[in-house]
Amino acid sequence: MAGFGMTYLLCPGCRDLGYNYLVISLYSSSIWIFLWIGNSTLSHWLDQKISWVTSPVKRFIVGIISLSTYTVVALYLIVEFFRITFDVDVSEDLRWIFISSLCITFLITLFMHGREFLSNWKQAALDAERLKKESFQAQFESLRSQVNPHFLFNSLNALSNLVHENPDKAVLFIKKLSEVYRYVLDTRDREVVPIQEEIEFLNSYIYLQQIRFGEKLKFSVSLNGLDSTVAPLSLQMLIENAIKHNIISEQQHLHIELSSEADFLVVKNNLQPKQGKKEESHGYGLENIKRRYAYLSERKVEVKAEDGSFIVKLPKLDVPS
Amino acid sequence: MKVLIIEDEPNAAQRLSKLLLKENSSIAILGNTDSVESSVKWLQSNPAPDLIFMDIQLGDGLSFEIFKKMEVTVPVIFTTAYDEYALKAFKVNSVDYLLKPIDPTELKMHWKNLKHCVDQISIK
Incomplete structure (x- = not known):
């Protein structure tokens, strides 16, 4: 025309x-x-x-x-x-x-x-705005769960026991506790952190949990020498989930392994779920991690239960240039 | 008086034992179980204690499950980090409940009432 x-x-x-x-x-x-x-x-x-x-x-x-x-x-x-x-x-x-x-x-x-x-x-x-929002929500949730009665009171209770029994250990406990909170505040605005930083924080967090549970909670962390990045507090959330949803007793110890595969960071624990417990934020932490990683990587977070273990795989993120 | 401590954190159990012995050296701590399962086993295979200190959050679930699995006629003091389960605790044969971290003064105060109740029950 x-x-x-x-x-x-x-x-x-x-x-x-x-x-x-x-x-x-x-x-x-x-x-x-x-x-x-x-x-x-x-x-x-x-x-x-x-x-x-x-x-x-x-x-x-x-x-x-x-x-x-x-x-x-x-x-x-x-x-x-x-x-x-x-x-x-x-x-x-x-x-x-x-x-x-x-x-x-x-x-x-x-x-x-x-x-x-x-x-x-x-x-x-x-997309960037959405990721920021997810990230803030995650930080908020993590902050909330860090200061909710469970974590805080259990930590203080453990501390009050330590103070009389072993003052030196109590001092170390306080140091680790403040390191945990400092990391949560420091990473509030960051979408990804170098994995070595997250590992340092995890060591503090794991120390606190280990004081609480003693021999019944075992960790093995083999993530050294990696230079990828990770969404902050994602590994911690997975550990927290494992502790929250699984039996930890004299008869049934909980083993949590953090390791590295070709393109994934792997968090694995032996599966021994607690009976009929209805936690308020059941599944929210895992959903949030999945959504955050959907923006950060083309590969998806993998979750599976096999051979008596519960396994979550987080895709390794590239180091931003 | 014979006491059973049901508590899943070893440090807390140790702390409570020490406080109780400090309060009254004639108390005998019969044992410490850390899960619903092991507590039920212990209660079924040992002579009943005079008193149970029971944590609400145990390694494998809530300690209320113990009451579902067997009849417990021993007086119970619940220890808990927060008040959420207060009402539920009183529905069961709880004498009292203590908030964690356990304050020695609180324990002392409750102990007087406690001993009275336990003595009354033993007389029956």
């Missing part, structure tokens, strides 16, 4: 030619169609290959070059086709149509590029 309109406007001499008018309009229409559809398709294909968000400049340059090349080639082919089929020779008028088509296509694709670019950036911004 636009082809017809354009021909009418730009080639006054053609109007009188009747049949030729039709051919020429067809000419313009084909140009429009091929350029419009071709450029859109090419543009979409490029969007799949090169992301606007991660390498916008590259995408733009590649876009300009490939679309221009395509446009020129397509136009040349159309011109040749029409010359051979309809014996239409490209005269000054048609060359003017040629150039103006190119310009209009260029403008339109520029507009479409801009729109595509903006929509991608908007999505990225939304």
